[in-house]
Amino acid sequence: MADAQLEEVVTDPTAPEPGDPAGSRGKVDFTGVRWGSVEWTLLCMLYLRSCESRLDRPILGDHFAAHDVARIEYDWERVHRAVRPAINQxxxxxxxxxxxxxxxxxxxxxxxxxxxxxxxxxxxxxxxxxxxxxxxxxxxxxxxxxxxxxxxxxxxxxxxxxxxxxxxxxxxxxxxxxxxxxxxxxxxxxxxxxxxxxxxxxxxxxxxxxxxxxxxxxxxxxxxxxxxxxxxxxxxxxxxxxxxxxxxxxxxxxxxxxxxxxxxxxxxxxxxxxxxxxxxxxxxxxxxxxxx
CATH class of the missing domain: 3.40.50.150 (Vaccinia Virus protein VP39)
Structure with a gap:
């Protein structure tokens, strides 16, 4: 179940969670953030918190992170491959x-x-x-x-x-x-x-x-x-x-x-x-x- 939830983030990283108010707040474009920059590392951390929040029994459960990932336009699939959330989250x-x-x-x-x-x-x-x-x-x-x-x-x-x-x-x-x-x-x-x-x-x-x-x-x-x-x-x-x-x-x-x-x-x-x-x-x- 948890693995399926993580995969959901990869296949459609911009999809809000059920009941997520982020969808009504509008998208924000972060595609200008350079790969490997300070800002990029912060997006990686945000993505890890987002992945962890989607588990059945999260430890941190930062649902704000999931909402933000849903709003932010960025290459989240590439981020996923870089940060290996299965362990690092x-x-x-x-x-x-x-x-x-x-x-x-x-x-x-x-x-x-x-x-x-x-x-x-x-x-x-x-x-x-x-x-x-x-x-x-x-x-x-x-x-x-x-x-x-x-x-x-x-x-x-x-x-x-x-x-x-x-x-x-x-x-x-x-x-x-x-x-x-x-x-x-x-x-x-x-x-x-x-x-x-x-x-x-x-x-x-x-x-x-x-x-x-x-x-x-x-x-x-x-x-x-x-x-x-x-x-x-x-x-x-x-x-x-x-x-x-x-x-x-x-x-x-x-x-x-x-x-x-x-x-x-x-x-x-x-x-x-x-x-x-x-x-x-x-x-x-x-x-x-x-x-x-």
């Missing part, structure tokens, strides 16, 4: 679901917080999660990424988008000062150099006096295995950035593939079980939670 879903739980928990405890989503890509998290009315949510990414986002999602209420590289300094002036704040960096910091990460953290902690940071960090294998050199930084332990700035305190961490038992398909579940049994594979990408 589950890694994306496991990591995303863990972030979702921690973000929701923080907003529940701090219903007037600021949420700062760094490198938001084409993620629908601000719309998909239950966000308290007083929470101020900022999605930040490169200007060309935000330009794509604006074709999918409108700004409204306390939701804002900022088009800037997170390594630039000026975009912080658009944010409130103080706290509490939740800084979310999913699949982001490994693409910065250590010096860029240090500088970014110092500026954020100077701006906000209390809050938490959620970030997944790769092991040192990350840069070594990156043939293109796009991955710039890996760390042996989450304590490294607390030594860069002693205002940060590590309060929790776990492998991003924790919860693999929820994978509904037997073959992929077995592969992730094998990965979980190998320390180097299990710890390749870990989700860290910091307080300050």
């Amino acid at each position: 589950f890694g994306v879903a496991l990591r995303g679901a863990q972030f979702d739980v921690l973000i929701t928990d923080y907003m529940t405890g701090h219903p007037d917080a600021t949420v700062l989503h760094l490198g938001c890509g084409l993620h629908s998290r601000a719309m998909r999660l239950t966000v308290p009315p007083a929470v101020k949510w900022f999605d930040v990414d490169f200007p060309q990424v935000i330009a794509l986002r604006r074709q999918l999602y409108p700004e409204s209420g306390n939701y804002r988008m900022i088009g800037s590289s997170i390594t630039d300094r000026g975009w912080l002036d658009q944010l409130p000062v103080g706290g509490p704040v939740l800084i979310v960096a999913e699949g982001v910091l490994m693409y910065l150099t250590p010096e860029e990460v240090k500088s970014l953290l110092h500026r954020l902690l100077d701006r906000f006096d209390i809050g938490e940071l959620l970030a997944d960090l790769l092991s040192p294998w990350g840069p070594r295995l990156s043939r293109s050199g796009i991955i710039k930084w890996g760390t042996r332990d989450g304590g490294e950035i607390t030594r860069w700035d002693n205002r940060l305190h590590l309060i929790g961490d776990r492998s991003v593939i924790a919860g693999f038992e929820k994978i509904p398909l037997r073959g992929p579940r077995l592969l992730y079980r094998m990965q979980r049994a190998i320390p180097a594979a299990r710890n390749y990408d870990r989700l860290f939670r910091y307080a300050f």
Whole structure:
């Protein structure tokens, strides 16, 4: 059944799901997105989330992603061949679901917080999660990424988008000062150099006096295995950035593939079980939670 659902995405990637309001919102043309560009990688991630949402028992269940894929005009069949969703959709879903739980928990405890989503890509998290009315949510990414986002999602209420590289300094002036704040960096910091990460953290902690940071960090294998050199930084332990700035305190961490038992398909579940049994594979990408 699940395999048939995945095949449906390939044969007609623009078909909305039953009851999908995307069909009434109109198509958006992303065919100008260059293959292999930053924006292309975000479309790949969107497609993986879309595939996972169509399973009978999804882990993340990002139906916004399925709606967006139905709206976006792009060569989704070619994307499917490139990203191999039969396996890779589950890694994306496991990591995303863990972030979702921690973000929701923080907003529940701090219903007037600021949420700062760094490198938001084409993620629908601000719309998909239950966000308290007083929470101020900022999605930040490169200007060309935000330009794509604006074709999918409108700004409204306390939701804002900022088009800037997170390594630039000026975009912080658009944010409130103080706290509490939740800084979310999913699949982001490994693409910065250590010096860029240090500088970014110092500026954020100077701006906000209390809050938490959620970030997944790769092991040192990350840069070594990156043939293109796009991955710039890996760390042996989450304590490294607390030594860069002693205002940060590590309060929790776990492998991003924790919860693999929820994978509904037997073959992929077995592969992730094998990965979980190998320390180097299990710890390749870990989700860290910091307080300050």
